[in-house]
Each structure stands twice: as structure tokens, then as C-alpha cells.
Amino acid sequence: xxxxxxxxxxxxxxxxxxxxxxxxxxxxxxxxxxxxxxxxxxxxxxxxxxxxxxxxxxxxxxxxxxxxxxxxxxxxxxxxxxxxxxxxxxxxxxxxxxxxxxxxxxxxxxxxxxxxxxxxxxxxxxxxxxxxxxxxxxxxxxxxxxxxxxxxxxxxxxxxxxxxxxxxxxxxxxxxxxxxxxxxxxxxxxxxxxxxxxxxxxxxxxxxxxxxxxxxxxxxxxxxxxxxxxxxxxxxxxxxxxxxxxxxxxxxxxxxxxxx
Numbered sequence: 001x002x003x004x005x006x007x008x009x010x011x012x013x014x015x016x017x018x019x020x021x022x023x024x025x026x027x028x029x030x031x032x033x034x035x036x037x038x039x040x041x042x043x044x045x046x047x048x049x050x051x052x053x054x055x056x057x058x059x060x061x062x063x064x065x066x067x068x069x070x071x072x073x074x075x076x077x078x079x080x081x082x083x084x085x086x087x088x089x090x091x092x093x094x095x096x097x098x099x100x101x102x103x104x105x106x107x108x109x110x111x112x113x114x115x116x117x118x119x120x121x122x123x124x125x126x127x128x129x130x131x132x133x134x135x136x137x138x139x140x141x142x143x144x145x146x147x148x149x150x151x152x153x154x155x156x157x158x159x160x161x162x163x164x165x166x167x168x169x170x171x172x173x174x175x176x177x178x179x180x181x182x183x184x185x186x187x188x189x190x191x192x193x194x195x196x197x198x199x200x201x202x203x204x205x206x207x208x209x210x211x212x213x214x215x216x217x218x219x220x221x222x223x224x225x226x227x228x229x230x231x232x233x234x235x236x237x238x239x240x241x242x243x244x245x246x247x248x249x250x251x252x253x254x255x256x257x258x259x260x
Contacts, residue, residue, distance in 0.1 A: 217252025
């Protein structure tokens with residue numbers, strides 16, 4: 001860990017999808033750097049496991065079962081966070097859904113489900129968190145996890161691509177609208193990250209793992225810690241003049257062309 005150990009001390013961070021994958025890595029990293037961390041997930045079992053794993057490392061976290069598709073649940077989780085910890089300083093919109101499907105075969109329900117989780121869930125978090133984020137003593141910070149495939153297009157994942165592009169547009173809109181409230185709004189675009197459900201389902205189970213490695217300029221999958229480090233930077237005082245930015249952390253995938 002190369003960051004100062006108290007870099008996020010005094011901050012309260014809520015991470016949706018915070019009990020697994022990239023979200024859990026961000027949660028642990030924030031806690032190690034002094035933040036008070038709240039995990040939100042649809043799965044109580046995953047939340048319990050995540051809190052236990054953090055406790056074994058000497059880290060403390062609060063967990064609330066939350067379906068980001070339900071605005072009332074999102075709002076209740078944010079209100080409980082502020083009631084118990086006194087503020088909301090950092091909101092990480094990480095909860096996401098996706099599955100591989102040609103668009104011509106994609107059902108309206110499949111489309112709706114992914115857009116509900118990714119795009120609507122992000123809006124719900126931002127909307128419910130706004131009044132608290134603008135009162136943050138550190139300045140409010142919103143970080144949403146997206147992908148450059150939302151801008152380039154994502155064959156066989158049109159639902160996720162459209163939702164992620166929407167999140168980037170929403171984030172840049174809010175960066176302007178809420179800049180006067182001292183709230184910074186940014187996105188992070190990871191590339192393929194090892195040991196995540198997304199890479200497993202979309203690339204490993206479909207036989208595309210080697211091709212996806214070749215698509216990155218660095219020739220490898222990323223590490224969850226590399227995304228967490230970007231999320232630390234954006235949440236900290238190191239990035240107080242950064243807003244409306246889409247930080248690409250994809251090993252140069254968006255730059256490189258490889259024929260299938």
C-alpha cells in the first residue's frame with residue numbers, strides 16, 4: 001500500500017455491490033486507509049461473508065441488504081448510514097448486472113433488468129445521496145464503475161453498454177449541476193479484471209479468455225487492487241480538482257485492435 005495510511009480518515013463511504021469483486025476490493029482498501037465503510041448488496045449471505053472477512057483483517061464495516069433497483073431501499077440504506085455514522089462523504093456506484101446475449105435475441109425483461117441495476121441504480125444512489133453529500137465536510141464524492149465498451153459499443157451486451165454509456169453521461173451532467181455544491185462526480189472504466197464474475201461469465205465460460213488478454217496493450221487481465229487504487233485517488237484530497245472525468249484503467253484495451 002503506497003497511500004498514506006490515514007488518507008481517508010474521517011470519511012464515510014457507501015459502496016453498492018460492495019460485498020464481492022471489485023466493490024469488495026474497494027471496500028477493503030477504503031477501510032485500510034481509515035474510512036468508515038458501508039457495504040450494500042442484494043445478498044445477505046455475501047454481506048455476512050464480506051463483513052466477517054474484513055473483521056478477520058481487523059477492519060470494520062456495516063452492511064445493509066439493498067436492491068439498487070428499488071429507490072426506497074437505496075434511500076433507506078443511505079439514511080441509515082448517515083444516522084449511524086454521521087455523514088455520507090463517498091458514494092461508489094458499483095452494483096451491476098450483465099449477461100452475454102445477441103441483441104436480436106435479448107428479451108425486453110433482460111434489457112430492463114440490466115438497465116434497472118446499472119443505470120437506474122446509479123441514479124437512485126446519486127439522487128438519494130445528494131442532500132448528504134453536499135453537506136460533507138470533505139466535499140462530496142461520487143464514483144461510478146463503468147467501461148469504455150459503453151462508448152465503443154459492446155456486441156452481445158447491448159443492455160450493459162447502453163446503461164454504462166448512460167452512467168457516463170449522467171455523471172458528467174451531475175458534475176456540472178452539483179459542482180457548486182462541492183460534489184465531485186467521476187467514473188472509472190476498468191478493463192477485464194481477473195477473479196471477477198464478469199470476466200468468468202463473459203470471457204472464460206465463453207472461450208474468449210485468450211482473445212481478451214490479447215486485446216489489452218499490456219497483454220494481461222487487470223487486478224482488482226488496480227481499480228481500487230484508482231477509486232482511492234478519486235475519493236481523496238489528491239483529486240480535489242478532478243470532476244466529470246472518466247478514468248480509464250483497462251491496460252490499454254480501448255487503444256488496441258485485435259481481429260477475432
